[in-house]
Amino acid sequence: MDKNExxxxxxxxxxxxxxxxxxxxxxxxxxxxxxxxxxxxxxxIKILSLFGGFFATQSFLGFLSLMGLFDSPTALVAVGIAxxxxxxxxxxxxxxxxxDTISISAYVTGLVLLGIGLHFFNATNSVIALAIFVVAxxxxxxxxxxxxxxxxxxxxxxxILSLIILNKVYELFQMYTVLIAAMLTYVILNEGxxxxxxxxxxxxxxxxxxxxxxxxxxxxxxxxxRTILDLNIGFIWLSSVMLMLLVIYLVSQIVKILExxxxxxxxxxxxxxxxVLSSTIFAPSILGAILIVLLCFLVNxxxxxxxGIIALIYFISQYYYDLNFSLLTKSIILIxxxxxxxxxxxxxxxxxxxxxxx
Amino acid sequence: MVKLSRDDIYIISQNxxxxxxxxxxxLKQNIxxxxxxxxxxxxxxxxxxxxxxxxxxxxxxFAYNWADLHKFVKLGLMEGLIIITTFVVLFxxxxxxxxxxxxxxxxxxxxxxxxxxxxxxxxxxxxxxFFLGWTLFISLxxxxxxxxPLWLIYLTLINTTLVLYSQQVAQDWxxxxxxxxxxxxxxxxxxxxxVGFKKITKISFPKWFFYTIALAAIFSATIGIVIGIFSKFDxxxxxxxVLTSILYASAVWYSLQINTTFYLAIIAFSLVVIITSFxxxxxxxxxxxxxxxxxxxxxxxxSIKLLLDLQKKWTNG
Numbered sequence: 129m130d131k132n133e134x135x136x137x138x139x140x141x142x143x144x145x146x147x148x149x150x151x152x153x154x155x156x157x158x159x160x161x162x163x164x165x166x167x168x169x170x171x172x173i174k175i176l177s178l179f180g181g182f183f184a185t186q187s188f189l190g191f192l193s194l195m196g197l198f199d200s201p202t203a204l205v206a207v208g209i210a211x212x213x214x215x216x217x218x219x220x221x222x223x224x225x226x227x228d229t230i231s232i233s234a235y236v237t238g239l240v241l242l243g244i245g246l247h248f249f250n251a252t253n254s255v256i257a258l259a260i261f262v263v264a265x266x267x268x269x270x271x272x273x274x275x276x277x278x279x280x281x282x283x284x285x286x287x288i289l290s291l292i293i294l295n296k297v298y299e300l301f302q303m304y305t306v307l308i309a310a311m312l313t314y315v316i317l318n319e320g321x322x323x324x325x326x327x328x329x330x331x332x333x334x335x336x337x338x339x340x341x342x343x344x345x346x347x348x349x350x351x352x353x354r355t356i357l358d359l360n361i362g363f364i365w366l367s368s369v370m371l372m373l374l375v376i377y378l379v380s381q382i383v384k385i386l387e388x389x390x391x392x393x394x395x396x397x398x399x400x401x402x403x404v405l406s407s408t409i410f411a412p413s414i415l416g417a418i419l420i421v422l423l424c425f426l427v428n429x430x431x432x433x434x435x436g437i438i439a440l441i442y443f444i445s446q447y448y449y450d451l452n453f454s455l456l457t458k459s460i461i462l463i464x465x466x467x468x469x470x471x472x473x474x475x476x477x478x479x480x481x482x483x484x485x486x
Numbered sequence: 487m488v489k490l491s492r493d494d495i496y497i498i499s500q501n502x503x504x505x506x507x508x509x510x511x512x513l514k515q516n517i518x519x520x521x522x523x524x525x526x527x528x529x530x531x532x533x534x535x536x537x538x539x540x541x542x543x544x545x546x547x548f549a550y551n552w553a554d555l556h557k558f559v560k561l562g563l564m565e566g567l568i569i570i571t572t573f574v575v576l577f578x579x580x581x582x583x584x585x586x587x588x589x590x591x592x593x594x595x596x597x598x599x600x601x602x603x604x605x606x607x608x609x610x611x612x613x614x615x616f617f618l619g620w621t622l623f624i625s626l627x628x629x630x631x632x633x634x635p636l637w638l639i640y641l642t643l644i645n646t647t648l649v650l651y652s653q654q655v656a657q658d659w660x661x662x663x664x665x666x667x668x669x670x671x672x673x674x675x676x677x678x679x680x681v682g683f684k685k686i687t688k689i690s691f692p693k694w695f696f697y698t699i700a701l702a703a704i705f706s707a708t709i710g711i712v713i714g715i716f717s718k719f720d721x722x723x724x725x726x727x728v729l730t731s732i733l734y735a736s737a738v739w740y741s742l743q744i745n746t747t748f749y750l751a752i753i754a755f756s757l758v759v760i761i762t763s764f765x766x767x768x769x770x771x772x773x774x775x776x777x778x779x780x781x782x783x784x785x786x787x788x789s790i791k792l793l794l795d796l797q798k799k800w801t802n803g
Contacts, residue, residue: 152502180786320510459546466540
């Protein structure tokens with residue numbers, strides 16, 4: 129079979145590359161490829177099962193509520209936990225797409241029921257948020273499928289965000305964002321290290337990566353929207369400076385990749401970078417989006433790259449929209465920034481033409 | 487060295503004792519962006535940012551002075567833009583894609599021109615005749631363009647005109663009637679494109695174009711029938727019902743002919759929604775939720791199994 133020969137050739141080249149200590153379980157690898165080949169579905173079928181799973185769970189919930197579910201807090205908590213456990217076990221046992229969507233709907237519904245039940249028990253909102261965080265973390269430990277782990281990561285970070293909002297400690301948004309950004313940088317730059325720890329981490333790598341990107345975007349959205357949502361965050365430049373340090377660290381990695389050896393060129397690049405980034409000192413959301421774009425392009429992660437670019441466009445538009453200057457001042461700022469970027473472009477263009485000549 | 491993909495690396499590393507350093511260096515070689523792609527990316531990035539910022543700067547400058555401009559200057563500016571873009575389409579030496587994009591921007595600028603006109607003379611720009619005028623005036627350009635996005639914009643305009651007309655003028659048209667009308671218009675365009683274009687111009691449109699039109703048609707049919715179920719079963723409802731059945735049957739036949747599952751999937755979804763609303767209407771008791779749940783799970787599982795089997799048959803047979 130052609131596909132099998134291809135796989136064996138791949139394995140052989142990896143072996144040649146790695147050396148004598150490399151051992152692998154060929155049977156398991158061939159089996160894994162077969163399983164992936166069989167489970168390919170078209171986009172239309174995926175969307176159909178998404179809606180089906182969602183509507184089925186909601187209708188079942190409607191039936192339960194008519195049976196008097198919402199009158200008893202104990203039943204709510206019990207059914208909530210039962211839904212969550214059902215979601216995790218269905219996902220572990222079955223691999224087809226329809227069970228994926230049913231388990232996601234059951235998981236989310238279970239969490240919601242758990243929250244409502246705890247509320248009826250007069251638990252404070254912070255306790256509910258903590259409980260949901262614990263459930264999400266346990267889900268990550270127990271289950272390694274893609275979609276459920278992604279939802280668990282988002283739920284965990286979302287519960288932390290709600291803790292911040294509920295207790296009105298809005299300054300912590302900055303710490304949250306910087307922490308998640310640092311985690312994302314570490315996760316993306318150390319792909320090899322993480323996926324070779326053990327199989328659990330290898331399967332969790334993808335969902336954690338995309339989950340962290342979305343959680344970072346939530347944090348950035350709060351920082352970007354702070355005037356609209358009337359959050360009083362002092363010292364906003366603190367998070368900007370931290371994010372700027374992360375971006376400059378990334379730029380140093382990129383300079384290594386681009387093999388720029390001339391000292392003068394390196395200094396020019398760093399100077400231009402600091403100049404461009406310092407214009408965003410009051411907009412950490414733009415810096416965060418730039419971080420996402422650079423990280424995802426470095427590892428060739430197309431989904432993250434597209435999300436980062438869309439977020440960048442959105443945050444830049446929002447920043448300039450909220451800016452408290454007249455339209456005339458804004459137009460001058462924009463034109464000057466535009467010219468600065470075109471200078472950067474000309475510099476890179478000149479460098480690449482020089483390299484081609486060599 | 488065989489070209490490895492990310493999936494390959496993950497599968498192999500999960501089932502072997504590959505070292506972390508080895509995986510990282512293979513990732514760097516095979517998957518991570520190379521210096522040349524970095525250069526291309528950075529050039530594109532800064533060029534787009536530079537042009538984008540400069541353009542918006544100019545736009546903001548005009549917006550700042552807009553209220554003070556004389557009305558002839560405003561209209562003249564818009565008309566000048568349209569003339570420039572049309573000249574680009576007719577007389578420049580760019581490739582076809584850029585010319586089509588210019589024609590699309592010219593068509594959108596026609597709408598902006600009418601909106602500016604409405605703003606200056608206070609005609610009330612949301613009225614259906616704004617969209618009607620816009621549609622009529624770009625019809626000729628759309629016909630000669632053979633450009634899928636432009637045709638989609640045109641169809642959106644036609645749909646918007648019809649919906650606004652029913653909301654603002656013909657308020658005695660029932661929801662069922664306007665859905666029937668939309669279904670007819672969208673289906674006719676769909677059939678025209680499938681049958682007519684191959685014979686006339688030998689240019690075929692991309693798949694997403696047909697998928698979008700089919701989605702619009704099936705969406706209006708579903709909404710119409712659900713509205714009809716929850717109001718009364720009169721003559722317009724039965725007309726819509728018969729029309730929908732004929733169209734769905736022919737769409738299923740067409741789907742089987744050209745081996746795509748898309749139309750079958752959205753028709754299945756539409757049928758589930760219709761039958762669910764019908765079930766909700768006839769079972770008014772508490773048991774209706776349970777019946778609905780069971781029906782949804784059953785029908786979706788059945789349709790997915792059917793579609794997966796069809797797909798396997800087409801990729802292997």
